[in-house]
Amino acid sequence: MDSPVTTRLSEQLREKIEESIVTGAYAPGTRLEEIDLAEMHGVSRTPIREALIQLEAVGFISKRPRKGWEVTAIPAPRLCEMFDVMAEMEAMCGRLAARRATDVEQRRIRLTHQACQRAKEANDPAEYYRLNEVFHLAIYDASHNAFLIEQASALHRRLRPYRRLQLRVRNRMHTSFNEHEAIVQAIEAGQGDVASDLLRAHVVVQGERFTDLVSSLESLVSPKLSVVA
Amino acid sequence: MDSPVTTRLSEQLREKIEESIVTGAYAPGTRLEEIDLAEMHGVSRTPIREALIQLEAVGFISKRPRKGWEVTAIPAPRLCEMFDVMAEMEAMCGRLAARRATDVEQRRIRLTHQACQRAKEANDPAEYYRLNEVFHLAIYDASHNAFLIEQASALHRRLRPYRRLQLRVRNRMHTSFNEHEAIVQAIEAGQGDVASDLLRAHVVVQGERFTDLVSSLESLVSPKLSVVA
DNA sequence: GATTCTTTTTGTGTATACAGAAAACTGACT
DNA sequence: AGTCAGTTTTCTGTATACACAAAAAGAATC
Known part of the structure; x- marks a missing residue:
């Protein structure tokens, strides 16, 4: 049905989450917890984590020492x-x-x-x-x-x-x-x-x-x- | 000695690997295998993988379907x-x-x-x-x-x-x-x-x-x- | 001798398990 | 009643295990 070589849950998840940020569904300052996201999408923490790492590398989210991930609020x-x-x-x-x-x-x-x-x-x-x-x-x-x-x-x-x-x-x-x-x-x-x-x-x-x-x-x-x- | 909150192997690894790319030690086209890198740095695959994902997000490396990671050769x-x-x-x-x-x-x-x-x-x-x-x-x-x-x-x-x-x-x-x-x-x-x-x-x-x-x-x-x- | 099919090996993607640290909550003491 | 200390819980970072798929190698047949 969907592309067969699109093996890469983390990529799809990155797109989904990024979309939620871009459209404003996840407003700046929103906390993102790995376990919640994992349950929400029915996957384990690993691909979620990889998706979040990608989003962090591009600046969409940032990680606070012990506070989890957070949608970057741009001043x-x-x-x-x-x-x-x-x-x-x-x-x-x-x-x-x-x-x-x-x-x-x-x-x-x-x-x-x-x-x-x-x-x-x-x-x-x-x-x-x-x-x-x-x-x-x-x-x-x-x-x-x-x-x-x-x-x-x-x-x-x-x-x-x-x-x-x-x-x-x-x-x-x-x-x-x-x-x-x-x-x-x-x-x-x-x-x-x-x-x-x-x-x-x-x-x-x-x-x-x-x-x-x-x-x-x-x-x-x-x-x-x-x-x- | 070094910053105590720098807990983040994947970050350190990203910097090391990126440095190797930037200085040319890893020339464009070089294959990067997770297990090799893991052994080389004395860590498991997980943090290596996270480092590679970050580098991919910025365009330094790219992943080929079943060929592993490769230092991006810019045409x-x-x-x-x-x-x-x-x-x-x-x-x-x-x-x-x-x-x-x-x-x-x-x-x-x-x-x-x-x-x-x-x-x-x-x-x-x-x-x-x-x-x-x-x-x-x-x-x-x-x-x-x-x-x-x-x-x-x-x-x-x-x-x-x-x-x-x-x-x-x-x-x-x-x-x-x-x-x-x-x-x-x-x-x-x-x-x-x-x-x-x-x-x-x-x-x-x-x-x-x-x-x-x-x-x-x-x-x-x-x-x-x-x-x- | 070459080609094809099968088997083995290698490597990635995902899940899970475990350890360590920080934050929160509770209890006791001042 | 407030503060400090201790315990518990939650969450993150890393390791490991497992499954699936592809590529390579070897064997058998034409």
């Missing part, structure tokens, strides 16, 4: 740093995409952008959010640098639970769309430096958006706090 | 992609460093550069190679972006066995030094964009250096090939 300042790096990587993708994108890839970017427009006009933030990811990934792909694509995608995924919050910001969807339009034009015109600068500005977290980010961070972590307060 | 085209990304990250470090470096950090960069000069004039490539790393790391630090520093350092380390080969290229030490001088000046002058562009050009693998890289790659992998040929 706001570090999150800004990560968005800065993300911005730079996207800028690089954009520069390369403007130089290297094939006709098919250009068309794919433009089409995804138009789909974003429909989602915007339908005032459907969820759909816009989904298409926004497709849009950015399309630009990554057009860079024709496999390593860059991997790195950018990984960081994109890492930041996913935090980016989702950004769209709640007032008018973000419209602003985002307008920025996309300019980016697409720059790529189509082959203007690498322009696309690069636009993408950097588009992704980076500046000014008031930083405050939004910080405040929305609080809605992610331990809900019990809100009960106390 | 030349991918290596170029990685150097391109490295160049972009260094460029970003330089741009930030020019804006943010403290007096102490500027002085540290300049001093390391002067040490490079002494190594160059003493015609000591090994020492120059070592100081070159210190120089670049000093620029990373001056960027004041902890995440960027981590990422850049990790990629730098990843590329280390390949960068070493580059210095064998004729006159590379002198060219490198001159480029460093311009970079230092740009950072001291606070010219972020200039530092950025210079660093990108300094790190990237272009033109004839690509050919050098490809040919030097062959000296890394399985020596039996040269016996056959």
